[in-house]
Amino acid sequence: MATMLAAVTEQVGPPEVIKVREVPRPRVRDGWSLVRVRGFGLNRSELFTRQGHSPSVVFPRIQGIECVGEVVEATVGAPPVGTTVAAVMGEMGRAFDGGYAEYALLPNDLLIPIATELPWDVLAALPETYLTAFGSLQALAVTEGGTLLVRGGSSSVGMAALSLATGQNLRTIATT
Known part of the structure; x- marks a missing residue:
């Protein structure tokens, strides 16, 4: 089974509850595609989630309500493999794992194709x-x-x- 590194929020609590660990790499399913995460932003809402202010979130959870990267496995309706994309909100990092990982399995309707030459660290902030x-x-x-x-x-x-x-x-x- 393929694995990846992810920053996993183990439970509600202080920053120390976030642990970088090896987890199974997600497998694509209908309507979802796999993105190699090249960068992500840090957002105040993720702090609130970690502190327990998002009662619907089940832990452990890979947080991250946004990310940028490249489509590596696509399903019908997704941008083609190799496309640079951004994904934002839509319950990322809450109802399903988000961008704090090497790969993210994301709903196709969240993937925004981007034609850019910006470096990943700049693109991730936008x-x-x-x-x-x-x-x-x-x-x-x-x-x-x-x-x-x-x-x-x-x-x-x-x-x-x-x-x-x-x-x-x-x-x-x-x-x-």
Whole structure:
């Protein structure tokens, strides 16, 4: 049986409950594909999950609500093998194992193909941040020429919101 390394959160608790260990490499099944994880972000929600604030999560669990990597085994409806992808949220690291591993078995509908030459470490910092900012801008429905105030403009989500807003020809104001 093929194995991989993963950071496994053994139980609710302090950071010490996360252990790097060898686990079975996931096997593909219908509607899911295997991604070789090349990078992932760390998110506050994962801290809350580890602390026990996500009561539906069953431990042990490989956390990680986002990752970037390459499709290594694809099923029908997935991007082809070799495609660079990002995957974000959709119960990653909660209802099923997430990105804190060498490989992640992910639902095909979470895989976002990305054409990029960015290095993996840079790419890994973008998905959750930019999707959060994008969703916020969509919810606000600010129209072209409008003004956007971003409190926390020096945060990762704040900088992403400012970048996206500038691309939408919005006047931006930020605080830190």
